[in-house]
Amino acid sequence: MRRMTGGAAIVEALAANGVDTVFGLPGAQMYPLFDALKQREAAIRTVGARHEQACGYMAFGYARSTGRPGVYAVVPGPGVLNTTAALCTAYGTGSPVLCLTGQVPTAFLGKGRGHLHELPDQLGTLRSLVKWAERIERVEDAPAVIDEAFRRMLSGRPGPVAVEMAWDVMAGAAEVAPLPASRPDRRPVPCGEAVARAARLLAAAERPMILVGSGAQHAGAAVLALAEALDAPVGAFRGGRGVVDEDHPLGVSSYAARLLWDDTDALVGIGSRLEMPYMRWAGMMRLIDRPETPPLVRLDIDPVEFERLVPEVGILADSEDGARALLAAVRAFPRRDRPDRRAAIAAAKARARSAVEAVQPQVAYLDAIRAVLPRDGFLVPELSQLGFATYFGWPVHEPRTYVSEGYQGTLGFGFPTALGVKVAHPGRAVVSVTGDGGFLFGVQELATAAQERIGLVTVVVNNASYGNVLRDQQTGFGNRIIGSVLENPDFLLLAKAFGVAGAAVSTPDGLAAELRLAFDRPGPTLIEVRVPQGTEASPWPFIHPPARPA
Incomplete structure (x- = not known):
């Protein structure tokens, strides 16, 4: 006491x-x-x-x-x-x-x-x-x-x-009186009957797919083992990025997953709301709560999820426990011969990468960041033209290294979130990718970065607009522009005023060079990327792709 x-x-x-x-x-x-x-x-x-x-x-x-x-x-x-x-x-x-x-x-x-x-x-x-x-x-x-x-x-x-x-x-x-540290509740044991039903369904499938979400971030090894047993591609939209390395033959981007979707004959959702297939690909105004084709197996620790989106088979379990139980049950069946599956996945990955090259200059800038950011470095996107392009144009290699906003979509979340990521990982590179509009929601935290010596690298894309709003007003509302064109401060003078190192670039090569310098600095850096207003290609054809991409 x-x-x-x-x-x-x-x-x-x-x-x-x-x-x-x-x-x-x-x-x-x-x-x-x-x-x-x-x-x-x-x-x-x-x-x-x-x-x-x-x-x-x-x-x-x-x-x-x-x-x-x-x-x-x-x-x-x-x-x-x-x-x-x-x-x-x-x-x-x-x-x-x-x-x-x-x-x-x-x-x-x-x-x-x-x-x-x-x-x-x-x-x-x-x-x-x-x-x-x-x-x-x-x-x-x-x-x-x-x-x-x-x-x-x-x-x-x-x-x-x-x-x-x-x-x-x-x-x-x-x-x-002090108490011992709290302990989480014991994790539920996967139901043997449900696991067996799911295994039978998957063993009979020729072209299964796995989609993962935030709930699978700690289960990468188990998910990959299940994927390899099924020859199933593993995709994610935001929260599940990095659960399986996208360099792995079975790790696919969101757009590559869409290219494979129409031929998929069984879907396994692990720790995911499955936003991609049942909202993004099906239409955001159409409610699907009981999908019929392909048959859906859901593995989730939240029982309410099986009411929100009703699967053919639901397995209540932690994603790691459930994936391992499902793997053991699948292995009990004779391995199905799927000789062309890996080749089809590889072709979809190559086709997707070629297609997203059209989203410029965003993809070129993302390629420049990826070339210099270590594989275990963190990227924190923002609700911006460059941030949206990360959904499909940014390869993620390790769990938790892509820190996104989830369905709330809060403009301005990125910069302060990235500061927290860097505080948690002072020895690893962290890059905040933001737009000029979203960055100014929290610009005062440059003072926090300087005072606390938080070595975050912040990339601010300055297109003098809320780029997405501007495009929507131009294309969908008769070019009636209101509240979307911005008069910005001088970002380099702003950085200097806060005691933060600053640089301005206008090419991907220039950004890569400044990032290398920034990663060697002990304190924060702001890099302004100057992009002419209205010149960024729309990322939305790859986030809401057509029913069957051409």
């Missing part, structure tokens, strides 16, 4: 659960917690930010790139509301993020007196956005509530959680 404040009790529980970094922005209700973080700075690094949304997205980047919980702390009310986009992104991508926030004094809870940062129902608001949210009512309850937060974050489908503590409780003190 130790006497400590509520803030210190939270920090001690974080340390017990292995937390080494907290992203945060201090304020009145959170002073005791930040004071406790200062006293524990030898064990837990606190990374400050200039806007609360960046705290949330840095924690998201940390979690997404490591698989471990990312933690952030902000004031209640407007502070926590500023982070809700990041919580939604974490929820959508199955990323474990812990939000820590304060509350009005206990006596004012639910009184509506307009105390500082008061919300009508902050806990209710948070519960609508995350897996679980709770208030710590007493100082001595902090270890149990924080441990429960970690259990909830990491059990089943990972996701964000939130914990609040009233101002007076966080500042108060009590005798606190």
